[in-house]
Each structure stands twice: as structure tokens, then as C-alpha cells.
Amino acid sequence: MLTNPRAERVKAxxxxxxxxxxxxxGRFVAEGPQAVRELLGFRPETVLDVYGDPEGGARHTALIESARTAGIPVHECSPDVLGAMSDTQHPQGILAVCRPVDVPLAAALDGGPGFVVVLTHVRDPGNAGTVIRGADATGARCVVVSDASVDIYNPKVVRSSVGSLWHLPISIGESIETILAVCRDRGLRVLAADGGGTDLLPDVELQTPHAWVMGNEAWGLDPQIRSLCDQVVRVPIYGRAESLNLAMAATCCMYASAGALRT
Known part of the structure; x- marks a missing residue:
């Protein structure tokens, strides 16, 4: 059992x-039973180590056994050690260290017909993770995160994606200009989702392959980026709310696409 919170492994x-x-x-942490379960179920080849305290090991015996069956080293550690490794105030008893899962842009866009989600200048990790989760739920082909956005391996992104990080292709690191050019080369209509849009979401044709471009939480999309898109679309607000936050607006757009494409 690992019992020293100051050990080099724990610090690392x-x-x-x-x-x-x-x-x-070249690695990151997936913390909590939900994240570890999805990681072991969908991308076990990326897992390097699993750590659990006695209580976590007792609660999540199936996860521990699954890791061992896959040949992944499982380390029992004291609650103090797990707490020292964790990014949260209240660790959930189990975490895994794993390799990145992102893919090149061209590979991410190879998923066939449907729609793509692009994030640019998105800085809030909770929003980024929630959009990834929504993209997974609505059957998006992939998520593309520009180089100006939050790191998808930030612990808060990993937690808020609730396992969706391992369910669909995600590409990172390219400029938004490159991303939009490649999307257009692949035959995708490029739709900017922005509160200042002139086209309302219910009026937009979504039955052909397209890419949704989502911008910063505070100021939306830069005018130059909007000018690179085929349409600028806004989600209508029928009540008195001033606006929708990024994750809410993105979810509305993605479900509209999912419904149109299924039809």
C-alpha cells in the first residue's frame, strides 16, 4: 500500500x-468511478495505472477487477495519498492515470455524414466538458477544439465530460482558421452559433453535413471568425432571459441537428 503523501510517485x-x-x-488523470469506468470500457489501452483507497476499492470491486484483467497495474493507497493525488477536495476513492486520446484533425473528420462541433476561445473547463458530453449525447461526428481554447485534459473538463471524452473523436491544437478551412474542404457547411446571429435556429437547414462553431463564454465569436462562416445562427429566446450560456446554447443547436439529420 502507498502510504506516503510526499512520495515522488504521488507528487508526479x-x-x-x-x-x-x-x-x-504526456499523460493526465481521470478521477472518480464514472470516468474510470468509461475509460476502462472504451479506451483501456490508454490506461497506465489505477489508484484506489481501501474504501474505493471495496465500493468499486468490478472496476478494480476490470483493470487487473486488462493487465493494468492497480495500486492500493491510503486515503491521505489519494487525497494528495486528487484535484478535488473530496476524492471518490479511485482514479486513473492515462495517455491522451486526441486524434489529428483529418482523422476526426473522417467519421462520415452528420455534424461536427467546433470550440474556439472557450476558456471555461466546465463548459467545454459539458459541450463534449452534449456532442456525445446527440451523436456528433467529432469535437474539434481550437488552439485558443481550454486544455481538454484539464481535470475539470474530464470530470464534466462524464466519460464522453472517450466516446467520440476529439481533435485539438489547430488554429480556428485551419479548422474552418478543412471543414469546408470536407464539404461541411459552417454555422456560427452566436447571440447576435440574424438567422434563427428553427429556420436553418440542418439536414446536410455541417459544423457548428461555438465561441467564448463572455464575448461569443470574433467578427472575423463569423465572417468565415456560411451563416450566423442564434437560438431564439421567447421569455425574459437575457441570454443562454454556452453549454445551453450549444446543446440546443446540437439537438436541433440531431433531430434534423434523423428525419
Whole structure:
């Protein structure tokens, strides 16, 4: 059992809460039973180590056994050690260290017909993770995250995606200009989702392949980015709310696409 919270292994796992350490090590942390379950179920080849305290091991015996069956090292540790590794105040008893799962842009867009979700200048990790979860729920082909956005391996993104990080292709690191050019080369109509849009969501044709472009939480999409899109679309507000937040607006757009494409 690992019992020393100051051990080098413990410090190395804790350091993965920082982007610079994740980039150097080429790994990140998935924390909690839901994330570990989806990781082991969909991408076990990326898992390097699983850590659990006695209570977590007792509650999540199936996960521990699944990791061992897959040949993944499982380390029992004291609650203090797990707490020192964790990014949260109340660890959930189990976490995994794993390799990144992102794919090149061209590979992400190879998923056939449907719609794509593009995030640019999205800085809030909770929003990014929620949009990834929504893209998964609505059957998006992939999610593309521009180089100006939050790191998808930020612990808060991983938690808020609730396992969807491992369910669909995700590409990162390209400029928004490159992303939009490649989307257009692939025959996708490019739709900007923005509160200042002139076209209302219910009026937009969504039955042909397209890409939704979602912008920053505070200021939306830069005018230059909007000018690169085929249409600028807004979600209508019928009540007195001033606006929708990014994740809510993105979910409305994605479900509209899912419904149109299924029809």
C-alpha cells in the first residue's frame, strides 16, 4: 500500500493537475468511478495505472477487477495519498492515470455524414466538458477544439465530460482558421452559433453535413471568425432571459441537428 503523501510517485500524479506537467509527461488523470469506468470500457489501452483507497476499492470491486484483467497495474493507497493525488477536495476513492486520446484533425473528420462541433476561445473547463458530453449525447461526428481554447485534459473538463471524452473523436491544437478551412474542404457547411446571429435556429437547414462553431463564454465569436462562416445562427429566446450560456446554447443547436439529420 502507498502510504506516503510526499512520495515522488504521488507528487508526479498530483502535478498532472497542471497543463505544463501534462504536456511534459504526456499523460493526465481521470478521477472518480464514472470516468474510470468509461475509460476502462472504451479506451483501456490508454490506461497506465489505477489508484484506489481501501474504501474505493471495496465500493468499486468490478472496476478494480476490470483493470487487473486488462493487465493494468492497480495500486492500493491510503486515503491521505489519494487525497494528495486528487484535484478535488473530496476524492471518490479511485482514479486513473492515462495517455491522451486526441486524434489529428483529418482523422476526426473522417467519421462520415452528420455534424461536427467546433470550440474556439472557450476558456471555461466546465463548459467545454459539458459541450463534449452534449456532442456525445446527440451523436456528433467529432469535437474539434481550437488552439485558443481550454486544455481538454484539464481535470475539470474530464470530470464534466462524464466519460464522453472517450466516446467520440476529439481533435485539438489547430488554429480556428485551419479548422474552418478543412471543414469546408470536407464539404461541411459552417454555422456560427452566436447571440447576435440574424438567422434563427428553427429556420436553418440542418439536414446536410455541417459544423457548428461555438465561441467564448463572455464575448461569443470574433467578427472575423463569423465572417468565415456560411451563416450566423442564434437560438431564439421567447421569455425574459437575457441570454443562454454556452453549454445551453450549444446543446440546443446540437439537438436541433440531431433531430434534423434523423428525419
Amino acid at each position: 500524479v498530483h502535478a498532472l493537475g497542471r497543463r505544463s506537467a501534462r504536456l511534459r509527461a
